[in-house]
Amino acid sequence: MNSKKTLVIAIAAVSGGGKTTITTQLNKKLYNSKALFFDDYEFEGPDDICDWLKRGADYNEWKLTPLINDLCSLLSNPVLSLDCILLDYPFAYKHNKMREYIDFTIFIDTPLDIAMARRILRDFKGVSSDNILKDLDIYLSCGRLAYLEALNSIKANSDFIIDGSLSVDVIVNQIYERINGISKEIH
Template identity: 30%
Template sequence: MTNKRSPSFVVAISGTSGSGKTSLVQKVTSLLEDAVSFYFDDYASVSKFPSNFSEWIREGADPNQWETPQLLKDLQMLRHGEAISLPDDKGTIGTARFIVMEEPFGRERAGMSELVDFVVCIDLPLEVALARRLLRDAEWCLREKNSEYLAIYLKEYLTGYLSGATREMYLEVNARVLKNCDLILGGVKPLDELADEVVAAIKTKLGAA
């Protein structure tokens, strides 16, 4: 039975790969009282994404081609006071007053605008985001694989990036979110400072500041 309490307040944090979305979601969740975190990537196995980014951009970069029906269903349940089980036995998420989620498209995808109350966009130069992404991935490759795997990965990723598809995708998505978000953050600032900005803005939005 659905809990009849007021819907949870949903905060979506957006930004390019390497912008620090996950770290900010975790930090903001820890600062807010009665909050849970919710991640876009946890639904990759049950979602449908464009297979060719260049073609997707040429055809107008429709965010609705990133189809995440299970994510939308689970977010709606969480928002209305029902616990959910994540795909692939990744665990469960209980109810909370605040849901802090990672959502690359902000409120731009169909079905998301009515579920998200506050959108934060991390604005970061692409070269900084790329450097952060590669450092993170290099650490994982060396820990879980080997240096040969890392060399192959870096060549493939950077080749794709320089071809324009990946870079243009990030630019297109970020431009859309920036036009329709509630808070823009300078991503080069320290994590603690960014998290404090988000919490303060949420409190202002709720009339608690």
């Protein structure tokens, strides 16, 4: 990759869809890249996700200043001169302040049953089945709306959609090839 312009790639998916795994593996494969992970930050945002969804899911209600500051710091660092910054970031182009920094968005289209199974395996190790049942009840009453919002809004606002049921290696290789193609186009 040529270092004339740092390419900012946002990788989105539903919770349990593979954002973090794919971003981590892709960052290892790319030369001269850095990754920022949405879950590493504490953001001010809607207190009640269900209410936020019912009100129309305005992504600009999320105050993403810490992530934006870190992204700007990486972009403006002449010593790093990165080829690519990967964002494990669930909003694609939907947040007005982040949109101006993102060059390309990828949506990992993971079937909801697979995403839910991954999330339960990831988040509920060593907890009682009552906790799992409570979470599933929340999913059915409201959480599923968030998943559907991602499918209806974020997927529709992404530049590249990849099948999330493919193996991690296949997904990473396909995205890697796409990034190399984009890099050649802009340089």
